[in-house]
Amino acid sequence: MKKILFHAFAIILVTVWLFPFMVTLFTSFKTMDNLMTSRSWWLPPKVWHTENYLKAWKDANMSRYFLNTFIITIPAVLGTLFLSSLGAFALSWYRFKFSKVILMIFVGGMLVPFQMLLIPVYRLSIQLGIYNTYWGVILFHIAFQIGFCTFFLRNFMKTIPASIFDAAMIDGAKHFTIYSKIVLPLTVPALAALGILEFTWIWNDYLWSLILIQSDKYKPITLGLATLQGEWVTQWNTMAAGSIIAAVVPLVVFLMFQRYFIEGLTAGSVKG
């Protein structure tokens, strides 16, 4: 009985969850006429039209936006992981004055509502001369993600026994060697999990790009999608196709690495 209830509940959840995605998928394979005339918008198309994808990719400039997203996301993720792992290494292992305070600032930063920061970030980026550049978005992404990542990695690194650091010190390792040869390899599960999480977040970001980027040349795919929204008529099928293209990458990344993702969020680094 319990099992049946559980399954019923799970089926309802999954249906509700997937419904918008399925409708988008179906829409992306329909023609505009079909969409306008048929009332059964939730049903799969009778004839599957793939030309929407071509149209979105080529005519709607999706290929450019797609590339831009990569150019922004990859350095932002790598930069976040690199800097936060350095910070976490220092905060987890070295004893120094104000280390607690610094950690609190990292955690506290996560609590500031980002809506409050939109205007200051915009003005700062203009003053720094990084408005409407790749660099601007990348740097702000790194800055905003680093708090959570440092906190997360620091807690993970805390589980590495202190004697391993001691042993490395006696073995003759310098500080950066301990970081690169001992701590990083042991933190791989956490880094992988964070990497996936950050990749999805930054890939799906809309707001910061909206604030920091003006010209089409630099727009990521999330902003690009918005340009497909016409003033009078929206090409729903093309837009759906574009959305699917945008969603495919994080989906693939997640499916490929989900094993690490679950492990990294739950496991400590060393046992026994």
Add this chain to the structure above:
Amino acid sequence: MAEVRLENVWKIYDNKVEAVKDANLTVEDKEFVVLLGPSGCGKTTTLRMIAGLEEITRGKIYIDERVVNDVEPKDRDIAMVFQNYALYPHMTVYENMAFGLKLRKFPKDEIDRRVKEAARILGIEQLLDRKPRQLSGGQRQRVAVGRAIVRDPKVFLFDEPLSNLDAKLRVQMRSELKKLHHRLEATIIYVTHDQVEAMTMANKIVVIRDGRIQQIGDPYTIYNKPANIFVAGFIGSPPMNFINAKIVRGEGGLWVQASGFKVKVPKDFEDSLAGWIDKDVIFGIRPENVYDKMFAFAPKEENTVRGMVDVVEPLGSETILHVKVGDDMITAKVDPKTKAQENQEMDLVFDMDAMHVFDPESEKAII
């Protein structure tokens, strides 16, 4: 190889806790020195200061006549084996052992030669490609020792290396470490709370309590001539009997007068006790120096006491008796063929040549 010297070394933490108080100690070349004490006594802190993992608050530490207070651990030419082994989990056994040599830029074939040599000595040649998690506790222990010996350091530091092993393996590793010490002719400083490890392996035992060194001596001295009540009680199992008593003048010389018995002090000790006549002292005698009268060698009236047997604990090779004599409970380690039965009276014979007397105020040994 090298000599290590501690001169008035103190460790005081930020929260004013004094972990090590005024430690003075010389570890001579090729010596196996054991720092022994209950947990929290400061022995590991002392070792970590020698390693350079802990700052020295006051005093000086010398390795080979060089003050190393401000020298980094890697430049002290020491190797350390940790309680939880501290192997690098992501490296193979070979890589674990080679890591320190690689960082010191040893040529590849030299690293290979040393790692294989150490593996051969420790009997772990077939494990070189494994990761630490694929090893048993004893094997990890060997790798940890191997990682230390490939470096061929001046001083080896061991921090309770056997405490995570099961009893049988511990006995085996104990004798292997002892053999290794002879073979490598190394200077070893070894921390443990296990008195058996200390007694069996050390050339010199340093007994520490509450951050202060209580006594330094070879195992024989520590056992037979403990400097105070703490050392006397810490070494030996079951521990020494301590009985409140008085030294009195009586028939034929001095006697020890306790609540339930009176025994004669041997002539040799009378001079040392001259100043203690009619004063309170603590009389000490080890359980192994208390005999069942039936098995005692030359029992005499003057060293025999009568008591009521409380508990009999047969261990096979010997039997432990807890006997109530007057107000005191005396533990005796007697011949297993003893006829003693609980709640029956029996005669115990003290080997008075092995007696100890302590000052109840300062707890220091008088004899």
